[in-house]
Amino acid sequence: MNKVLLMGQSNVGKSVLFNCLSGGGATVSNYPGTTVDFDKGRMAIDGKIVEIIDVPGTFSLQPKDKAEEVALKMLEGEKDAVVLCVIDSSKIERGLYLALELIEKGCPVIIALNMADVAKDANIRINAEKLEDLLGVPVVTTVATMGEGLKKLVERMKETRSVKIEGIMKSVGGG
Amino acid sequence: MKLTVDQRWDLVDRISKKTVTVGAYKATLKNALADVTVRPQTGIPFAIAVLYGFWTFFGEFAGLFTDGFFVRIFGTHWIPWIGEKLAGLPDWAFTILVGDRAVFAEGFPGDPCFAAGGVLTTGLFMPFGIVLWAVLALFLVLAVMEDTGYLPRLAVLLDTVMHKIGLHGFAIVPTLVSLGCNVPGVTAARALETRKQRFMIIALLGVFVPCGAQIGMMEELVPHLIGWVFLTLAIGYLGFGWVLNKIWPGESPEILMDVPPYRAPQWSNVWRKTWMRTRHFLFVAVPFVLLGCAIVMVLYATGAMDAIAGGLEGFLATVFGVPASATPSLVVGFLRKDLAIGLLPIEAMTTYQVFKSVILLSIYFPCLATFALLLRELNWKEILATLGFLVVTIFVFGGVLNLIGMAGGW
Structure with missing residues (x-):
């Protein structure tokens, strides 16, 4: 692993996470579409320096504006990168949709269930272990703005792996 | 294997059924505030209050530093001192570095x-005594608005109005960001969906939205006119937006936008963002201000300014009703608009002429940094269209203002 792409929908906290992990200066705001171009930084995983890239938010892998085109191009251009898929825990379904798309594409994925504080405020509880069992990729709960869960996220980064969608369908089972 | 969209949503559904439990909705202060600020009946008064607070803070903050501190430092200490210290320099060097010897000899009229x-x-x-404090105040307030989540709510409120000119409510985000600096404003336009919307908002921003540096200079020099200037520019923004929407091909579809929950701003982030943008001003804008000053003084010293002013006199007077003494200001307007406003011969003009000149400078060619960005963001056809739009706007808008002035006898 020598590159990490931070991907996720807009306004889920990718840039906050990026700044925490790399000490970088990506612009952070509370509205969708703040990052319209990518930012690059560096972080250490197990003593090894890897490049981390803050990708503009994208709802799905079918781009609908210029910022999303940038996101898709990054993903296609960085074949050897692992993907840190950031999900807004209070809107988990749509985040999972993108995560599944990334998994189907064959990308090695780790999931950050970010904004756990917002989900808690909205009275939404997510069983992260169960989710991890079903998906077969690491799932870590985080609150990037407070720094919660970041250490664990970095520790588990090496467990990132690509899985088959068929396997997920099998472990989830029928409706 | 690749799933279809429906299959994928179905899988998401099954996964979330197994992992997510949603408790009862509890009304929190944040939720209540979120409701109040997007409902038109309460949201519009709230928005007016927010913008008024924004403006008051800006005026007080910038005024405190500029009038309370820097006018005195520069006016009574620094400028007389440097004039004395460098008095031995040859005339040309003194003119460029310090200023016109005649003005010093007269003991500064004005x-x-x-x-x-x-x-x-x-x-x-100009940059350190006035503009720095203005942009700092604007960047700070904008950063707070960005980080709390208020901007997208403003976008929802203004959506109906913006749709009348073919733009989505989200276009208000780049517009407000541009009040700090047009450069991040133009970049923010990328989040708009169609090429048409992006072109329109970039053209409108470049022409009608004054940046923090300009606003700071206006606030210092023509505070009594600033309300009229903003009103006029807003009319231009909406009017020309309406026309552009009619004549420029392309779609302006509805788009869905997420309205994020309110968050308390993280002060570390607010400071960092404010600092990053202020640093951009210090390193990118200040050199141009200094260069602009040098150019103007060279043009004066060599007599070239008189020649240019003489050549433009008839044109300026006929089309815009602005005296030739405003020429230096228009010349450096290409470099920096804040500097240009600072060079307007305010005492030598009528109030209406000052008003027209300030508007002209605002809708004038975008500053160099913004123009460089336009070249990157737009294709050649759109760039030509933007320039054409600029020229048409300057003549139509400037001409109409002149006619109104003539009709009113101002």
Whole structure:
């Protein structure tokens, strides 16, 4: 692993996470579409320096504006990168949709269930272990703005792996 | 294997059924505030209150530093001191660095901060005495608005109005960001969906939205006119937006936008963002202000300014009703608009002429940094269209203002 792409929908906290992990200066705001171009930084995983890239938010892998085109191009251009898929825990379904798309594409994925504080405020509880069992990729709960869960996220980064969608369908089972 | 969209949503559904439990909705203060600020009946008064607070903070903050501190430092200490210290320089060097010797000899008619004109006097006073504090205040307030989540709510409120000119409510985000600096404003336009919307908002921003540096100079020099200036520019923004929407091909579809929950701003982030943008001003804008001052003084010293002014006199007077003495200001307007406003011969013009000149400078060619960005963001056809739009706007808008002035006898 020598590159990490931070991907996720807009306004889920990718840039906050990026700044925490790399000490970088990506612009952070509370509205969708703040990052319209990518930012690059560096972080250490197990003593090894890897490049981390803050990708503009994208709802799905079918781009609908210029910022999303940038996101898709990054993903296609960085074949050897692992993907840190950031999900807004209070809107988990749509985040999972993108995560599944990334998994189907064959990308090695780790999931950050970010904004756990917002989900808690909205009275939404997510069983992260169960989710991890079903998906077969690491799932870590985080609150990037407070720094919660970041250490664990970095520790588990090496467990990132690509899985088959068929396997997920099998472990989830029928409706 | 690749799933279809429906299969994928179905899988998401099954996964979330197994992992997510949703408790009862509890009304929190944040939720209540979120409701109040997007419902038109309560949201519009709230928005007016927010923008008024925004403006008051800006005026007080910038005024405190500029009038309370820097006008005195520069006017009574720095400028006379540097004038004395460098008095031995040859005339040309003194003119460029300090200013016109005649002005010094007369003991500064008017405000020495502006009357001097040299690179080390007025050239330093404008960016560090005025504009820095204005942009700092604007960047700070904008950062707070961005981080709390208020901007997208403003976008929802203004959506109906913006749709009348073919733009989505989200276009208000780049517009407000541009009040700090047009550069991040133009970049933010990328989040708009169609090429048409992006072109329109970039053209409108470049022409009708004054940046923090300009606003700071207006607030310092023509505070009594600033409300009229904003009103006029808003009319231009909406009017020309309406026309552009009619004539420029392409779609302006509805788009869905997420309205994020309110968050308390993280102060570390607010400071960092404010600092990053202020740093951009210091390193990118200040050199141009100094260069602009030097150019103007060279043009004066060589007599070239008189020639240019003479050549433009008839044109300026006929089309815009602006005296030839405003020429230097228009010349450096290409470089920096804040500097250009600082060079307007305010005492020598009528109030209406000052008003027209300030508007002209605002809708004038975008500053160099913004223009460089336009070249990157737009294709050649759109760039030509933007330039055409600029020229048409300047003549139509400037001409109409002139006619109104003539009709009113101002």
